[in-house]
Structures are given as structure tokens and as C-alpha cells.
Amino acid sequence: MQHLYERVSYLKGLCEGLGISEETKEGKVIGVMVDILDEFADALVELHEEQEELSEYVDSIEEDLSEIEEDFYEDEDSEFVELKCPNCGEEVEVDEELLYDEDEDIVCPACGEVIIHAQDEEYICENEEEHECCGKHNH
Known part of the structure; x- marks a missing residue:
């Protein structure tokens, strides 16, 4: 200058x-x-x-x-799992901890339908192998 x-x-x-x-x-x-x-x-x-x-x-x-x-x-160690809404097909990321919460339904943000009911013990995974998040296989 x-x-x-x-x-x-x-x-x-x-x-x-x-x-x-x-x-x-x-x-x-x-x-x-x-x-x-x-x-x-x-x-x-x-x-x-x-x-x-x-x-x-x-x-x-x-x-x-x-x-x-x-x-x-x-400090945030949460992992997210991708689920596919059976109603509209939308891919939804869900906090892994919510999968084990028996009091919370997991609702699709796109269509508003319940993807996993709070009392369900199983859910549909896209992966053929055992998941680290839930220990379950594709159903």
C-alpha cells in the first residue's frame, strides 16, 4: 500500500x-x-x-x-446403519443404538411409515454377511 x-x-x-x-x-x-x-x-x-x-x-x-x-x-462413537424403507425404497441412515432401543420405532423420513417397530427383534439387512452393528444376517 x-x-x-x-x-x-x-x-x-x-x-x-x-x-x-x-x-x-x-x-x-x-x-x-x-x-x-x-x-x-x-x-x-x-x-x-x-x-x-x-x-x-x-x-x-x-x-x-x-x-x-x-x-x-x-466423544461421539455412534455408527450409522443404512436401511431401505420397505414402503418407498428410500435409503435411510439410522443410528446403530436406535436399532436396539425397544421403545423407539424407526420411521422413514420420506414417507412416514415405520421401518422397524420397537418390539421387532429382526430387521432386513442389505448385506449377506453378518453385521458388526447387529450381529444378524440378511433375512
């Missing part, structure tokens, strides 16, 4: 070197324009410095948020 100050100083020097008098109408206009350019340079330098400070602050917040997310999600 230093180059802006240098350019405005160069322009001021040109005006003085040309002998432009601020007594004339044209000289007054050119003088005011140079002053305005100087003010713009000050404002831009100030904005640039503030933007750099904000950028550093946002980076700091982003790092802190990443640490918080790692701590928060690190």
Missing part, C-alpha cells in the same frame, strides 16, 4: 514542478483532486490494515472451532 503514497507524492511533485498555481481555477481543481487522492490512499491503507487484522482473527476463530469440533465429535 506504500506505493499509493508514493504515487500521490509523485503527482504532487509534478504539479509543483509544472508551476501549477492554486490561484487559477484549473490549479484549484488539480490541487483539490490531489488532496482527494491523498485521502483515498489513507482510507485504502487503513481498510487494508483492518482487513488483515480481521483475516487473522477469523483464522484464529476457525482454528478454535476446529479444535472444539474435534473434541465434540471425538
Whole structure:
């Protein structure tokens, strides 16, 4: 941003070197324009410095948020199981812990139909092998 100050100083020097008098109408206009350019340079330098400070602050917040997310999600050991709704065919991800909850029906968010009733001991898996999540085979 230093180059802006240098350019405005160069322009001021040109005006003085040309002998432009601020007594004339044209000289007054050119003088005011140079002053305005100087003010713009000050404002831009100030904005640039503030933007750099904000950028550093946002980076700091982003790092802190990443640490918080790692701590928060690190404790979350839940696994999700993909089920297919027998009514509408929608693929639904279900928290593994809900599969063992005898008090909660698992409902399809797409059609609202119950996929697994709370009292059901079995459910239909897409996988032919034994699942780690439920220990059951495809039925």
C-alpha cells in the first residue's frame, strides 16, 4: 500500500514542478483532486490494515472451532446403519443404538411409515454377511 503514497507524492511533485498555481481555477481543481487522492490512499491503507487484522482473527476463530469440533465429535462413537424403507425404497441412515432401543420405532423420513417397530427383534439387512452393528444376517 506504500506505493499509493508514493504515487500521490509523485503527482504532487509534478504539479509543483509544472508551476501549477492554486490561484487559477484549473490549479484549484488539480490541487483539490490531489488532496482527494491523498485521502483515498489513507482510507485504502487503513481498510487494508483492518482487513488483515480481521483475516487473522477469523483464522484464529476457525482454528478454535476446529479444535472444539474435534473434541465434540471425538466423544461421539455412534455408527450409522443404512436401511431401505420397505414402503418407498428410500435409503435411510439410522443410528446403530436406535436399532436396539425397544421403545423407539424407526420411521422413514420420506414417507412416514415405520421401518422397524420397537418390539421387532429382526430387521432386513442389505448385506449377506453378518453385521458388526447387529450381529444378524440378511433375512
